[in-house]
Amino acid sequence: MMDSYKIHLSEAEMPQEWYNIIPDLPSPMPPYLHPATGQPITPEDLAPIFPRALIEQEVSPERWIPIPDDIMRIYRLWRPSPLHRARNLEAALKTPARIYYKNESVSPAGSHKPNTAVAQAYYNQAAGIKRLATETGAGQWGCALALACNFFAMECTVYMVKVSYHQKPYRRSLMHIWGADVYPSPTDRTQAGRSILARDPETSGSLGMAISEAVEDAATHEDTNYALGSVLNHVMLHQTIVGLETKKQLALAGESPDVLIGCVGGGSNFAGFCFPFVPDRLKGQNIRFVAVEPTACPTLTKGAYTYDFGDTAGLTPLIMMYTLGHSFVPSGIHAGGLRYHGDAPLLCQLVHEKVIEARAYPQNPVFEAARLFAETEGIIPAPETAHAIKAAVDEARKCKETNQAKCIVFNFSGHGHFDLAAYDAFLEGQLKDIELDPDEMIKKALEELPKVTP
Ligand SMILES: Cc1ncc(COP(=O)(O)O)c(C=O)c1O
Numbered sequence: 001m002m003d004s005y006k007i008h009l010s011e012a013e014m015p016q017e018w019y020n021i022i023p024d025l026p027s028p029m030p031p032y033l034h035p036a037t038g039q040p041i042t043p044e045d046l047a048p049i050f051p052r053a054l055i056e057q058e059v060s061p062e063r064w065i066p067i068p069d070d071i072m073r074i075y076r077l078w079r080p081s082p083l084h085r086a087r088n089l090e091a092a093l094k095t096p097a098r099i100y101y102k103n104e105s106v107s108p109a110g111s112h113k114p115n116t117a118v119a120q121a122y123y124n125q126a127a128g129i130k131r132l133a134t135e136t137g138a139g140q141w142g143c144a145l146a147l148a149c150n151f152f153a154m155e156c157t158v159y160m161v162k163v164s165y166h167q168k169p170y171r172r173s174l175m176h177i178w179g180a181d182v183y184p185s186p187t188d189r190t191q192a193g194r195s196i197l198a199r200d201p202e203t204s205g206s207l208g209m210a211i212s213e214a215v216e217d218a219a220t221h222e223d224t225n226y227a228l229g230s231v232l233n234h235v236m237l238h239q240t241i242v243g244l245e246t247k248k249q250l251a252l253a254g255e256s257p258d259v260l261i262g263c264v265g266g267g268s269n270f271a272g273f274c275f276p277f278v279p280d281r282l283k284g285q286n287i288r289f290v291a292v293e294p295t296a297c298p299t300l301t302k303g304a305y306t307y308d309f310g311d312t313a314g315l316t317p318l319i320m321m322y323t324l325g326h327s328f329v330p331s332g333i334h335a336g337g338l339r340y341h342g343d344a345p346l347l348c349q350l351v352h353e354k355v356i357e358a359r360a361y362p363q364n365p366v367f368e369a370a371r372l373f374a375e376t377e378g379i380i381p382a383p384e385t386a387h388a389i390k391a392a393v394d395e396a397r398k399c400k401e402t403n404q405a406k407c408i409v410f411n412f413s414g415h416g417h418f419d420l421a422a423y424d425a426f427l428e429g430q431l432k433d434i435e436l437d438p439d440e441m442i443k444k445a446l447e448e449l450p451k452v453t454p
Contacts, residue, residue, distance in 0.1 A: 005087060007249040009080035015244040016072065017064040018237045021275045021346060024063065026282065026353055029233075029345060030320035033307060038452055041317050049218040049226040051127035054120065057234040065237065067119075074118045074151055078107045079241065083249035084412075088376035090396070097399035098255070099392055101412040102246045102273060105379065109174070111414030112269045113144030113229055116238035120227045121148035131155035131224040133217040135185065135210030137265070138164055138336035138384065139171025140414055141229030146180035156180035157224075159187065159213040162205035164336040170418050185210040192216050192313040206329045207340045212313035219315075230266025231310060231319075231344045239272020242411065247276055250409065259395050261290045261410040263387035264300065264358070265337040267344030273411040274356070275346075281355060289356040290395070291347065292387040294366070295438075297330040299323065299343050300351050300358035302442055307452040308342060318452055321348040325445025330438070334363065334422035334431070335383040341445070359391065362433035366390045367426040370416070382414035383422055 022029060031040035043055045050058075057065065067075070086099040104112035124132060132149055135158070136142030142158040149156035158180050165172065165184035175182050185205050186193035192212035196203060203209070211228070218226035228235060250257060260277060262270030274289045281287045293300055303322035310316035312326055323342045324330075330339040342348075350356045363383070370386035372393065373379070381389055392410040399406050416423065425431050 005085055007083040007253050009245060009248055011076050014080045015241060017066050019240040019244060019276045020060055020063055020065055020237050023061055024279050032317035032319055035314055035318055051123045053123040054234045057237055071119050071122050080245045081106050083246055086377055092376045093396050095396040095400045096403060096405040097396040098407050099396055100409040103412045105412055105415035109143040109147050111140040112242060113141045114147055115241055116235045117144035117148035119238040121152040121154055124225050125152040125154055129225045132227045133157045133214040133224055134227045135159045135207055135214045137161050137207050137339055139168045140337055143171055143174045145227055146175040146178035150178040158182045159185035159210040161185055161210050168418055185213050190216045208312035208326055211311035212315055215315045230268040233346055235268050236271040236344055236346055239268045240276055242272040243276035255407050257287055257409045258406040259288045259408045261388050261391045263384050264291045264293050266340050267347035269411050269413040271344055271347050290391050291356055291358040292391045293360050294335055294338050295360045295362045297339050298360045301360045304446055305352050308449055319345050321345045324442050325448055327448045328445035337384040361387060361390050364431055364433050369393045380416045382416045383419050385413045
């Protein structure tokens, strides 16, 4: 075991329950509020767009939730995913640290996203729903949901942020192969899209806008529900399969982690990876959790902790979270999956309570770290994932300075095989570290926050 590069679990060793952090939170989670009344929402408020089983998971007090057999059967196509020891990266950095990464890029869609897509398609199909509508940024989530709907013989409609639709044509092809319909958002198919286009016909789109369109599509069609790839509690829950496997694998390697690192767009890969370790930290174990985001969309590091809408049009419930303001439109950085104005409320709460720390990086140093990783470990990371790699590299360099042999573990959320245009731009020196300081834009967007007195 000492010299191995990968730590595998057998399919029989795969965890059979998801971990729900809600009963272990240091303080109760602030409720979602109804956008019209400002009062806590009820399950009936969510019923037009989500099946009952997922609404129950959203607020469940149960610590462990069994994974249905039909989901386990699909998970086993690629799970358990390997935990790698990054020995070549360690050698290149000349660090005494031990670096591990959990490889979620082995899923058919190339990222962690199918862990919840498969679960969401399953529960919706079981509730008699025929079609799912969703948004996608970089295209990873759209691909994951297209894949999942394909397995459950459901239709899938994807509103893809316009800038990504044009930057990532092959992600579109994947979604088409798995049978989904894909539209560049904002579209003229929805009221939300039409009013955004009337205000700004040249907009590059945003996740907030695409969410408005998908929610409206679901709410106005009886046979259609909405699926969200991140942010909500049930999505964090489904992703905990990642951290639960990692825990078993680290135990097999005889390791106890000092630092756990993940990138954050809406928070799902980070939460799924880290939440199973949070109770250990709350019981006194010395584990640091580091959430990494881009400086172009610095939600956790520069946002306000307050109630805001999850989308641009103000259709979703109000969520207590770090937010840059629902009208904030981040510049078109290549890590499209990290361009969201808010973050998962569970993650935000733990950042607010200082259990989780957050940091932000500009994209050029992030791509430098991605190149180093590709040169040493071979795999080309998604630009989102490269944010986590940059933080892991920085932590390992710190260990070199202090001569500490720490155990650093990060989540390798996805591969970058469909992000090669971004790598070309980086190699040609054309990637801009957005100098335009988002502070002014954030200040303006925060002035438009909804006024709530919960
Ligand atoms: C590979 C990859 N990693 C990370 C993310 C960020 O999402 P989340 O914070 O929900 O994990 C995305 C989103 O599209 C992604 O594609």
